[in-house]
Amino acid sequence: MRTINKRKYINSQLQECFDKYRLKLFNYCLSRLNGSREAADDCVQETFIVYYNKLLEGNFFEDPKTFLYRTANNFVKRQKQKDARELKHRVSLESAEDVPVTDEEYDARLDLIDYDMFAKMLIDILSDEEKELYNLRYVQKISVEEMSERLEISRPAASMRLMRLRNKVKDMVYSIDFEGGKM
Numbered sequence: 110m111r112t113i114n115k116r117k118y119i120n121s122q123l124q125e126c127f128d129k130y131r132l133k134l135f136n137y138c139l140s141r142l143n144g145s146r147e148a149a150d151d152c153v154q155e156t157f158i159v160y161y162n163k164l165l166e167g168n169f170f171e172d173p174k175t176f177l178y179r180t181a182n183n184f185v186k187r188q189k190q191k192d193a194r195e196l197k198h199r200v201s202l203e204s205a206e207d208v209p210v211t212d213e214e215y216d217a218r219l220d221l222i223d224y225d226m227f228a229k230m231l232i233d234i235l236s237d238e239e240k241e242l243y244n245l246r247y248v249q250k251i252s253v254e255e256m257s258e259r260l261e262i263s264r265p266a267a268s269m270r271l272m273r274l275r276n277k278v279k280d281m282v283y284s285i286d287f288e289g290g291k292m
Contacts, residue, residue, distance in 0.1 A: 119161070119164045119165060120263065122164055122169075122173075123157065123160065123161050123164060123263075123265050124263055124264070124265065126157075126160065126173050126177065127157060127264060127265045127268075128264075130173075130174060130177050131153060131157075134152075134153045134156060134177060134178070134181050135149055135150065135153050137178065137181060138152040138153055138181055138184070138185055141182075141185045141189075142185060142188060142189070147275075148188050148192075150272075151184075151188070151272060151275070152181055152184040152185055152188060153181065154268050154269060154271075154272040155180075155184050155272070156177055156180045156181040156184060157177075157265055157268065157269075158269060158272075159180050160173065160176065160177060160180065161265065163176075231278060231281050231282070234281060235274075235277075235278075238270075239274050239277070241260075242256070242270055242271060242274050243274060243278075245259065245260075246271060246274075253267050253268055253271065256271075
């Protein structure tokens with residue numbers, strides 16, 4: 110099979126499975142992740158990335174549904190482990206030394222943080238393509254399907270780009286020093 114025909118075949122297989130199983134996988138992950146829509150969406154996107162990479166490696170599946178559910182289940186398990194680790198490392202409010210004790214002190218601390226400045230800093234760091242994705246999804250609030258049509262890319266490609274954007278923004282947010290105002 111020629112490379113172009115092979116790529117078209119792989120993309121059609123991915124699109125077919127994406128159309129058929131995306132919502133079912135999302136609901137499956139959502140039910141196992143205590144209703145966390147973002148985590149469920151991440152698991153589904155990661156599942157389709159793995160599936161796509163397997164197809165590119167030459168693996169073809171008679172029953173892709175089984176592979177997709179097993180892969181999604183593995184991502185759900187990883188997310189639960191990650192959530193458990195994060196919960197373990199959180200400091201309780203009672204044990205934190207620097208936590209304001211009154212509502213006024215808490216409000217005063219919040220007033221010191223310039224959230225608009227941090228949002229602008231985050232958006233300025235994004236590439237033009239990432240800014241366009243951000244604008245389409247989070248400002249204009251259009252669906253992934255509409256986004257894929259506007260950008261003239263497949264829905265799985267749009268989903269993958271959104272996942273990468275979310276991960277980049279998460280990494281940037283975690284690196285912010287809110288008190289020092291630096292990233």
